[in-house]
Amino acid sequence: MPSDPRELDILLADYEMLREDERSFVAHLVQAFAIAIAIVALLGGLVAKEFLESDSGDVLARIPDGALIAAPLLPLTLFVYLLSLGPSTILRAYYGRHLERRIRELVQQSTPPMPSLFELTVGVNRLSRGASAVRLLLGFMMVLVLIVFCTIALLMLLNVENLALKLMVIPFYVFVVTVLVWETVRLNTRGRELFEKQVQQLRIDSADSLKPREKLEGRGIVSYLILPRPGDIAKWLFFPAGAAIAILSGSSSAPLWRILVMMVILELLLYSARYQINDIRGISEDIKSPQAQLRGRLPVRNWRGEDSQETAIWSSLAVVGLRVYLAFALATIFGADMIRWTAIAAAAILISAGLYEGLRGIERLTYVRSPNALQLHPKARNAGWALIYFVGAGYAIRIVLGLCAVPSPIGALQFVLFGGYAHFLGIVFVSMTWALEGVSFLSKRPVSSIPPVYSQTVLEKPHLLLLSRSLPWRTGRRYALTPISAAPAASSLQGFIDPVPRAAKMLEPRRWKWMQLFSAWSLSAAAAGACAGALLTFSWAPESWEPWLIGPASGAACSLLVFPYLIRRIIPATLISLIIFAGIQVSLALSYAQHSLNRLEWTLVASGITGWVTLTAVTVMFLPMTYEKIVTFVPQIAAAARTIATRACALLIGHSATATIIPSEPDKEMPSAKGWPNG
Known part of the structure; x- marks a missing residue:
């Protein structure tokens, strides 16, 4: 009953x-x-x-x-x-x-x-x-x-x-x-x-409250699908820079709308689709990353806060297909030349993505085969170094595609120098970013006298471990790997934290040693400086062999001088390197230049000088940076724009009305780095 x-x-x-x-x-x-x-x-x-x-x-x-x-x-x-x-x-x-x-x-x-x-x-x-x-x-x-x-x-x-x-x-x-x-x-x-x-x-x-849910932290899936990597907007400058060089060096010009359409196809459609594929392949690693929220990769939680990896992956794949279709559809509207350029861009991105993902696949495979290892496998080490020196290919592709966007008299060797400069500049930026990201895998130990240790999960990304061990404070010699089960508990030690407040001491000039000259960022900075010096040599004396030794060598040496190896203060080192580089180039111009420069040569001069100054500026700005500041650069700009708009609105309608229509965001507490040992 x-x-x-x-x-x-x-x-x-x-x-x-x-x-x-x-x-x-x-x-x-x-x-x-x-x-x-x-x-x-x-x-x-x-x-x-x-x-x-x-x-x-x-x-x-x-x-x-x-x-x-x-x-x-x-x-x-x-x-x-x-x-x-x-x-x-x-x-x-x-x-x-x-x-x-x-x-x-x-x-x-x-x-x-x-x-x-x-x-x-x-x-x-x-x-x-x-x-x-x-x-x-x-x-x-x-x-x-x-x-x-x-x-x-x-x-x-x-x-x-x-x-x-x-x-x-x-x-x-x-x-x-x-x-x-x-x-x-x-x-x-x-x-x-x-x-x-x-x-x-x-x-x-039934057990849930009917009150409005609190907004989840991190990016939503819609925001991600619109723009997967907002932090990489700085890369968008390479294509228009290449197009500007091509326009300035030749007599022909291209409408601004054509350059903008190409930029949309390349960055917003093709490269965004490539980033989505990269995030799908590395979704498990991104979830386990100590800085998963800061990295802003493919969101795997829905509006309820539940895990929805399958939905996220299928949504991202659908948008990838849509982006590729829209790229070629947009190119079709603007004629055969645009279709040809888009096909070349897509092929270049596909080949570079295949090589990159192939190297990452080797890294993942060695980790899967030996998940309990406490040291790098030789294959993983080799794949990690190859990945480090290949990662700048995307920068080279962008600037070369920009040079190809407009007919110009730029020769093959000059194409190589422009591409090489962008490639090595990209390695400088990415390698330093990866080094700081690798530091985020360090964890404090319960006893303050024991140095921090790496989480074993860093072996899934050997390139991060290799680069973080190249930092001046000798992480690799002091900090070892530990099994995941032996890592400190998140409840007692706040989990894995990024040593953001330690940035000044982590890159403290007095800790830089001469052996750091062989780090990835130093060698790449020297190569990029050599390319910039070679571009200037084309203008001063393209047929003499002496300037071809002095010009690139001076660009490489002065680029290395910016790093605090010899001169411990960054600003004086930068000024001295700038004076030396300018003096050498002026001497070469006075000694070997035998005729007035034409339009192409003036463009090469401007490109070489701008390239070397950009390399120096990137290095100087990057030295005191932290991983958190790097990945939140674009959100910080958006926050600054929001502040400016809020203040302007307050001047027009008053503070009370402004607070009603533009609610203030709560301040987020940053993790503390108290207790970290000195390098």
């Missing part, structure tokens, strides 16, 4: 309403499906009529573009509406089955039990295990209707005369039809999973 005598009456009343709702729903479903089929038939008749009456072979030529684009939306909207009813149908069926079983238990029905209407109906109609004839017939009809609709819609869209509109609406229809088919199959084959998931979610929601 039921614990509550009224339970059976309540369940019977619920069951009666469920049956009535089922009958109304079926009638509604049949009507909507009939209307959709009728619209598809009307569109098919329209296409057939225009095809028969067309003399020139241009089918649907008399129909406006807007009508051709909007017509397939009518049946498609009904199909999507029918799909939206699918989850309700699945939940109603499974709820009815549970309801019938509970009623049978309460009435204590004898064996064998009476068959359940809902169970019989679901068993016949569902695609996963229904009757063979019904299942095949239903699947055949659904596929047939889909083929007819897609054929009619494709024929209409292909006859749209406006190329831009055609390229915009085709991916929209492809996306909607793909989701429609995918969700239809999923609902008809995974109904049990849907019902169980909704029941579990209902239990969670």
